[in-house]
Amino acid sequence: MRRRLRALCLISSLWHSALSASTLALPPRPATALPASQLATNAALLSTNLETREAFVRDQILGGNVPGFLRRLCPVTVDQVAAGETNRLTFYVTPDYLALGSDEDYLLMPMTPVTAQILADQTGCMLPTPKMVAAISAQSSVRLAPQPLPPSPLMTTVPVFQQHNDLVRIQRAKHLASQPLGALTAGDKKDVVVTARLASVTNRVAIYGWPKLDGSNIQPLFVRHALTWVDYSHGIRLVSRQGELNGHPTNLPAILADPQLAPLLSDEGVLSSPRYPVQEGSPPAAGVPPPRWPAGFTPGGAFDECSCELHLPDGVRIVINTPAPETFAPNRPVELIFFALPNGNTIEWTIGRQSRPGDDEHFDLQHIGAQTRFLRHVKTNQTLVVAYLENSLKSWPAWRRRHGNAAIPALIQTVRDLFAAYPQRLVLTGHSGGGSLTFGYLEALADIPDAVQRLAFLDSNYAYETTNHFAKLARWLQASDAHKLCVLAYHDSVALLHGKTFVSERGGTWGRSQAMRRDLQAAGFALAQHTPRPDLAVYASANGQIEFLLLENPERKIWHTVQVERNGFIHALLSGTPGENHGYTYLGERAYAAWMAPD
Numbered sequence: 001m002r003r004r005l006r007a008l009c010l011i012s013s014l015w016h017s018a019l020s021a022s023t024l025a026l027p028p029r030p031a032t033a034l035p036a037s038q039l040a041t042n043a044a045l046l047s048t049n050l051e052t053r054e055a056f057v058r059d060q061i062l063g064g065n066v067p068g069f070l071r072r073l074c075p076v077t078v079d080q081v082a083a084g085e086t087n088r089l090t091f092y093v094t095p096d097y098l099a100l101g102s103d104e105d106y107l108l109m110p111m112t113p114v115t116a117q118i119l120a121d122q123t124g125c126m127l128p129t130p131k132m133v134a135a136i137s138a139q140s141s142v143r144l145a146p147q148p149l150p151p152s153p154l155m156t157t158v159p160v161f162q163q164h165n166d167l168v169r170i171q172r173a174k175h176l177a178s179q180p181l182g183a184l185t186a187g188d189k190k191d192v193v194v195t196a197r198l199a200s201v202t203n204r205v206a207i208y209g210w211p212k213l214d215g216s217n218i219q220p221l222f223v224r225h226a227l228t229w230v231d232y233s234h235g236i237r238l239v240s241r242q243g244e245l246n247g248h249p250t251n252l253p254a255i256l257a258d259p260q261l262a263p264l265l266s267d268e269g270v271l272s273s274p275r276y277p278v279q280e281g282s283p284p285a286a287g288v289p290p291p292r293w294p295a296g297f298t299p300g301g302a303f304d305e306c307s308c309e310l311h312l313p314d315g316v317r318i319v320i321n322t323p324a325p326e327t328f329a330p331n332r333p334v335e336l337i338f339f340a341l342p343n344g345n346t347i348e349w350t351i352g353r354q355s356r357p358g359d360d361e362h363f364d365l366q367h368i369g370a371q372t373r374f375l376r377h378v379k380t381n382q383t384l385v386v387a388y389l390e391n392s393l394k395s396w397p398a399w400r401r402r403h404g405n406a407a408i409p410a411l412i413q414t415v416r417d418l419f420a421a422y423p424q425r426l427v428l429t430g431h432s433g434g435g436s437l438t439f440g441y442l443e444a445l446a447d448i449p450d451a452v453q454r455l456a457f458l459d460s461n462y463a464y465e466t467t468n469h470f471a472k473l474a475r476w477l478q479a480s481d482a483h484k485l486c487v488l489a490y491h492d493s494v495a496l497l498h499g500k501t502f503v504s505e506r507g508g509t510w511g512r513s514q515a516m517r518r519d520l521q522a523a524g525f526a527l528a529q530h531t532p533r534p535d536l537a538v539y540a541s542a543n544g545q546i547e548f549l550l551l552e553n554p555e556r557k558i559w560h561t562v563q564v565e566r567n568g569f570i571h572a573l574l575s576g577t578p579g580e581n582h583g584y585t586y587l588g589e590r591a592y593a594a595w596m597a598p599d
Contacts, residue, residue, distance in 0.1 A: 022092055024071040024238065025123045026064055029102065033065040036101035036165075046158050050228055053158070054115045060100050061119055067106045069181035070094050073240055076184075078135050080264045089264045091243040091252055093128070093136055096185045097235030103181055108165050110234040113192050113205045113227060117276040121420035125238040126252060126274055127194050130208045130221050131267045132239065137186040137211040142179045144171045144187035146210050146218055148233065155231045164232040187211055189235025190219045194275060196268040203227040205276075207234060227276075241417070253417055257410030258313055272410040275420075297322060302598055303373055314403045315392030316411060319347045320418070321369065322385045323376055333423035335382040335453075337573070338412060339368060340434030342460075342561075343395045347388040350431075353597045365561050366431065371569040373595035378579045382425065387415045389430075389437060396436040397463070405444040408437065425453040429572060431564050435460025442469055448476035448483075456486045456572035457509075458564050464512040470519045477525065477545060485546045486575040488563050488586075489513040491553035510550070517548050536587065544576030549586060567591050 039045055044056035073092035080087045098119070099106040113127070120126050128136065137143075147167045154160050168188045175183075190210040198206055205225050210218040210233065219233075241252050245261075255261045256271040263269075297306035297320070304324035311317055328334075341350050349362035351369035368386070376384050389411075391399040416424060426449075428438045435457050442448060448455075455473075476483050492508040493501060505511050517539055521527055525546060527539040539548040549571070551559055571586040584591030 022073050022075075022240075024066075024073060024094060024125075026062065026066055026071065029064045029066065029068065033060075033063070034101070035105035036099075036107035036162075037105050039100055039107065040158075040162060048157075050112070050230070054112055057100070057109055057111050058115050058118060061098065062122060065100055067099055067101060067103045067181070069103050070096060070099060072182055074182075074184040076132070076135050076139050078264050080261070082260060082263075087246060087261065087264060089243055089245050089250070089255065089261075091132065091265070092240040093132075093184070094238045095182050097189050097237050107162060108168060108189065108235065110161055110189075110230045110232060111236055112230055113276040114278055116192055116236045117278050119236070120238055120275075121278065123238060124241055126241050127192060127276070128237060128239050129256075129266050129268075129271065129274065130191075130193050130195060132265055133191045133193060133209045133237075136184065136237070137209065138215075140184045140186035142172070142175050142183050142185040142187075143211075143213055144168065144185065145213050146187055147171070148210075148218065155233075156229070160232045187213070190233050192234055192236055193221070194271065195221060195223065196266075196271060197221065197223045198276070205229055205234075251414070254312065254410075254414055257407065257414065259406070270406070270410070273413050303595070310414070312411060312414065314407060315399070317347065317390045317392075318411075318415065319351075319388045319390075320385060320415060321351070321372070321388070323383060327376075327383050328422070329383075330422070333382045333425050334419045335379065335384050335425045335427060336416065336419060337372075337384065337386045337427040337429060338389060338415070338437075339386055340389045340396055340428075340430030340437035340460075341394075342366075342430070342432030342434050343397070345390075345394070347390050350388060351597075366564050366569070367590070367592060367596060368564075368569055369597055370590075370592040370595040371567070374570055374584070374592040375573055378574065378583070379577075383422070385419065389434070395433050396430070396440070397433050400436055400440050405440040408441045408444050412441065424451055426451050427454040427456065427573065428452060429454075429456035429458060429569075430460050431458040432460050432560065433462070434458075436463045439463040439469060442472050445472075448472055450479065450483075452476070453482055454484045454486070454573070456488075456575075457513075458488050458568055458572055459490065459492075459509045459560055461487060461489070461509055461512045461516065462507065464516050466515065466519050470516075470523075473516075474520070474523050474525075477520075481543055481545055483545065484576045486572045487513050487516065487548045488551075488568050488572060489549075490551035490559040490563060492558075492560065494553055494556050495558045496556045497558065513548060513550060517550075520546065533587070540576075544580070547575040551587070563587070565590070 044052055047053050074095045075090050075092055077088060077090045097108050099108045101107055116127060149155065149164055190207045193206050193208045195206045198204065201223055203226060204223045205227050206223045207219055208221045243250050243252050253274055256265055256274050259270055297308045299306045305321055307319055307321045309319050345362060350366050352367035353363050355364045372384060372386050393399050428441060430437060438455060477485065489509040491510045492503050493505040493510055525541060527541055527546060529537055529539050531537055535552040537550045540546065553559065566587045567584045568586065570584050570591065574580045
């Protein structure tokens with residue numbers, strides 16, 4: 001257990017001091033920013049068009065028009081006793097609900113959960129769970145009696161928001177002498193929360209709380225309002241994603257994703273994705289672009305790249321490689337590539353480098369780092385980020401046998417959260433046993449998420465089973481032509497190692513790839529065959545969505561790693577795009593030689 005806690009704490013190294021747990025990461029309030037009383041006549045704020053109003057609120061907050069007292073976050077501490085050990089977690093929250101204006105003249109501002117999620121993403125925060133709301137209420141030094149207004153058709157309009165705000169401000173003024181603004185306050189609003197119940201409904205907002213002075217709540221957890229419902233009683237309280245576990249820095253989404261630690265923050269068990277869906281391409285605030293560059297990454301190397309390292313529970317190690325900071329832009333999507341390592345390899349071997357005397361031969365085999373640099377000069381409409389996934393067993397099949405599949409979506413989400421300010425396109429890939437992680441991800445979910453834009457198996461689909469995987473794979477492919485599948489394999493069942501075969505006709509990637517291809521064709525996916533070279537059969541759909549590259553093996557060689565080394569990763573990422581076969585040839589000479597790192 002202690003090993004697990006130490007691993008979670010190491011995640012904190014990812015965050016820059018600008019996203020400190022004790023401070024809300026917003027620009028200073030401009031001298032020209034309007035106080036709440038002057039905002040009362042603003043046409044955009046008073047608009048009956050919800051989208052117009054929400055865009056205005058988002059721009060005002062991200063532009064810094066927020067009272068100073070909301071920027072200093074307050075600590076809330078919770079305890080858990082498990083397996084004879086006490087865990088103590090401190091998380092940091094805004095002292096009251098988000099507001100527009102100044103300390104002297106502010107408006108507590110209800111908003112949709114989508115707007116709230118955008119604000120949370122861009123300030124290094126999240127929305128609270130119901131259990132967190134209860135802890136905040138219990139530890140608040142200012143407890144206000146709720147003041148519900150009579151239901152009416154106008155309860156969703158800004159004039160009623162202002163009416164309720166005035167009532168709360170009068171209440172709050174009675175406590176200012178002993179508890180100035182900035183003291184933790186509860187009782188003035190209901191909370192918009194994240195909850196496991198959102199997974200079973202569509203386009204809904206979850207609300208909870210509004211505690212009375214006796215500690216009971218007016219609002220039980222409720223998920224029946226539409227996502228666009230906003231009334232005067234809703235409040236947005238932000239929670240820093242950073243916290244402290246047993247005195248060490250940690251990351252709250254990782255806590256929520258851990259079955260043993262999630263009860264610290266959730267009464268509903270694991271929350272693998274504690275957030276509301278935000279449509280890709282959501283516009284940034286006017287004049288205030290999101291951060292170009294995720295904080296906490298260390299620059300270095302010959303190609304102006306940056307990297308960081310995560311240590312997650314259950315022995316998972318992740319190294320994330322990004323290009324130079326200037327390549328990040330608000331409207332350019334991040335193509336987030338999850339590369340699961342082959343059995344027995346390290347991340348450093350997989351990234352590769354130019355050979356030097358005394359080097360282990362593994363440094364000169366896959367060169368995923370150099371192939372990524374080649375791709376970055378081809379796929380210029382997105383920012384390519386690679387997350388290399390390793391585990392302490394040096395085998396993803398063995399890791400899954402020990403730990404199961406349930407934690408894999410949370411692993412993916414932990415990396416995604418670092419780039420939450422950007423539209424994202426996910427690629428799941430890997431070499432050899434690394435393909436097992438992809439199949440574990442598929443098995444952990446009811447369906448493959450739309451954000452997954454490409455599945456690429458680099459001689460790695462040993463685990464494919466029609467009964468376990470095909471239906472999800474087919475639904476994902478049918479959902480969008482943008483979903484692409486690329487499979488590389490060779491006739492491994494005839495290959496010889498020390499004069500003997502080492503995989504069966506069915507169990508090797510040749511057999512599994514043929515099974516996957518037949519399943520797709522039987523389901524109506526049309527795959528035409530052509531032979532770019534005598535020993536290579538390519539089965540591809542006319543729209544470039546699906547491609548199998550199956551290498552015959554008359555000489556009975558082992559092509560397992562050669563397929564990757566000879567531009568296999570490049571091709572797996574470019575198949576079905578205009579960049580396919582431009583500047584490289586699959587199984588040809590290394591097209592990426594100029595991009596190999598010298599050290």
